[in-house]
Amino acid sequence: MGPDELAELVDRHAAALVLYARQWCGSPEDVVQTAFLKLVRLRARPDNLVPWLYRVVRNGAIDASRAARRRVRYETAAADRAAPWFAPPDDPTGLDARAAADALTSLPDETREIVVAHLWGGLTFEQIAQTLGSSAATCYRRYAAGLAALRLKLGAECPTPT
Amino acid sequence: MPDPDVMNPPLPPADAAVAAALARLRPAPAPLDRDRLMFAAGAESRRNVVRLWQFAAGILMAAGFAAGVLYAQSALREVPAVTAPR
Numbered sequence: 001m002g003p004d005e006l007a008e009l010v011d012r013h014a015a016a017l018v019l020y021a022r023q024w025c026g027s028p029e030d031v032v033q034t035a036f037l038k039l040v041r042l043r044a045r046p047d048n049l050v051p052w053l054y055r056v057v058r059n060g061a062i063d064a065s066r067a068a069r070r071r072v073r074y075e076t077a078a079a080d081r082a083a084p085w086f087a088p089p090d091d092p093t094g095l096d097a098r099a100a101a102d103a104l105t106s107l108p109d110e111t112r113e114i115v116v117a118h119l120w121g122g123l124t125f126e127q128i129a130q131t132l133g134s135s136a137a138t139c140y141r142r143y144a145a146g147l148a149a150l151r152l153k154l155g156a157e158c159p160t161p162t
Numbered sequence: 163m164p165d166p167d168v169m170n171p172p173l174p175p176a177d178a179a180v181a182a183a184l185a186r187l188r189p190a191p192a193p194l195d196r197d198r199l200m201f202a203a204g205a206e207s208r209r210n211v212v213r214l215w216q217f218a219a220g221i222l223m224a225a226g227f228a229a230g231v232l233y234a235q236s237a238l239r240e241v242p243a244v245t246a247p248r
Contacts, residue, residue: 006203007196014192029193033202040203086187095183119185125170140170147177154180 001040010036013050016120017057019085023112024061026068031060051127054117058131095154103153111146114139 014032021028035056039046046052085104086097104112110132117123117131125136125143132139173181 001207003200003204007200010194010196010199014194015189018192018194019189032192033194033199036199037202037206040206083193084190087190094186097187100184100187115184119181120189137170144173144177147173147180150184151177151180154183 001042001045006036006040009039009049009053013053013121016116016122017053019120020054020113020116021057021061022083022085023109023116024058025064027064028061031057031064034060048127048130050121051123051130054121054123054127055131058113099154103150106153107146107149111142111149114143115146115150118143 014036017032017035018028021031025031035053038056039049039053084097085101088097104115107115113132114125114128117128118125123131125139128134128139129136172178
């Protein structure tokens, strides 16, 4: 993989990958950087590059989270400096970024990761299913359930369709 | 191959509105040091080149060693002296 292609991948996907990894661990940027370096080390380019990146980031983030759990002090410090999940919204009438992050945090892990991968990673449910080792139908059901739960949490703030 | 997302039943409008509102939020910029990442990626790809070079050198060295052993064995082999009949 050439440096231009890698730079484009980083520019396009790094923020969403960091958001995805942030669900599990306190140092998501390290996990994402490691995933990109793993990609560079590969002799052959993966068939489904973006789902491959998400799978590597997911595994790395879960491993990092397990390691952090063993270091209670570190975890406490990481929680104290928790970074925001979203950039301040351009549209002041839109959702509050902090409320959205809080609502997402309240979802079960297996639901939240699907919502994040689909909405911000742009992965299809088929690609998410490949990443999680599940079926696309199951992923869609969890996504729909997650959105329903988010609507209840954010209901007052969401624009209602006319 | 049809997009599997198309085969799923549509979301209720209220949930679709939540999805649209959420999707308008942008993930916080990745706190990655892009230059450091590109430098590390360059070092990683260089490491592969070095490994290839080392592998080729190893093969050549082994072949040279084998050739040397064969030559030494052939030199040590006793060759019966043949005298021409008178």
